[in-house]
Amino acid sequence: MKPLVIQILGDGKPGHENQSHGLAEAIGRTRKVQVTMVSLGGEKGAISRFRKAWRESSAHPRPDLLIGAGHAVHPSLLALARRTNTPCVVLMKPTLPTALFDLCLIPEHDLRKSTPPENVIPTLGALNRVPPPDTGPRKRGLILLGGPSSSHGWDEDALIDAVKRIVSNGGTWSATDSRRSPEGTLDVLAEVAPGISPYPHGETGPGWLPQRLAESAEAWVTEDSVSMIYEALSSGAKVGLLPVPSLKKGGRVARGIARLAAEGFVTRFTDWLPQFGLASPPRVLREADRCAEIVLERLIRR
Template sequence: MEVTADRSALSIWVVSDGRAGMENQALGLAEALQRLLPSEITIKRVRWRAAFDKLPSSLKAPWMLDPSADAPFPKAGEAWPDVWIATGRATLPLSLMVRRRSGGKTFVVQTQDPRWQTGDYDLVVAPHHDGIEGRNILSITGSPHRISSDRLAEGAAGFADVLEPLPHPRVAVLIGGKSRAHDLPEAHAAALADQIAGAIETAGGSLMLTYSRRTPEAAKAAMTARLAHVPGLIWDGTGPNPYFAFLHFADQILVTEDSANMAAEGASTGKPVHILPMVATKPADKFARLHQDLRNRSTARPFDGRLETWTYEPLNETERAARAIIERLQA
């Protein structure tokens, strides 16, 4: 899938297993590069046959890829991409194969902590809260993402008739769900919804709520029932996704503590970000480090039932990472 088609431009391949959360990290970084330099972006989605998926990365070979996977290497006579940006465990062996087979023609970027041969990629763009260091490591707050003012405005256009008339403050509520470190039981979700409703009603504002695919159905039902009377929109998962529109029209952003991506994306808007507490199922040191990092930058605060207002310089870590790639390419 090509985003642009200029053969004189920088050629960038974006590679992941196709899951939105994974793909958006690599694609967001590629789009940030494209805003700085003329670029052609090609999206590649790869997966391994079920029999080989659990193998260590060191044992995987291209013939083990699922027939539905996109070809990870150029066809005979085709050029290698200038930049390969990959995210996720499925891409790790392919990233190092590309670096080796291209003979250095392709600059290989891996986002997230690879946890495997970390020093062998040209650049690793890793969350600061992962705590990894090295000559090829660029630590950023949160993860790369696709949020930009143009993209938010573009996403808002289809929802302007519904969201623009809503009373201020408009509050975007971004709900995650069950993960290895967090849970959202029905009772906790109900209490959280009551607290959110109270804050919005006190401020005379409105609600723009979206759930994650990980949100438990019982939690979703409890929150929807308790927030249905609040002016605004609760997205039911059907039709176009209003996520970008919510961020565009929001005056305040509330995001559950289980999502590093949504917290960083919210902080990129320059709007107050409130972190909603969840039920911890195991120690979550990485999330604690991220939230502390965001607090240190004055971008986010724990939600205490009030909609406080403050200002800060929007987080722009994806562009910083893109500029680092350009500097290394030029060097």
């Protein structure tokens, strides 16, 4: 069987492009693929982005599938799909009508409670690039720091106290921050908890987090960082939530986190008992693999 040619339209934002690559890589675990990337980051205006998309796309093999995430790529994704007669998949809720796309993979917390149309697939969180867990031993622990956002504030003292309690039980711990993390927080953690090895996000490559998650028995993530929570749940690790103040207790992020806690996928720090450890999630979330099967079944001629 010849490789399935997948073309990704990127907007230059790592979070969006990682979702697209996560879907493409999941498809690649089922059948042979050839993935090409067309970056529209830095282009201003829909016409300019489409011209670049058409020019760069034409330099690659004709795609069998187009994938894109981020509002900036939506018009180019649709135009390229029509011009090449290629099915397209959009990730996250688009600003354009969902009926224009062949498939829309949208986190369920971004959807209304009514039954979605047939081409809309609700997902539990955003897709990611974390590979399926293996059966090897897991001995590490991982601390993942987000930062202040529209949905959450930041309480460094409470956060540091929680981490100190967690790592006081021993073990090998690594910690990393993110672009939103307040400057100096990671350094303070490493100073007050000598058992933690700090890895600033600017010094880690794209494969660092998936690899560390694959080695970790448990991962503690600040409650604001939805993407890292779902990445941890996709790795097979037990997942705990580090405390940060919620600014929108009835917002979509808070509702999504509350559901994960109610269904036993995550353990909040306030509910954690050191003598019992973190609870095992009811299942490993493999949303990218589930969606890959749907894409192949509905859009690809076998």
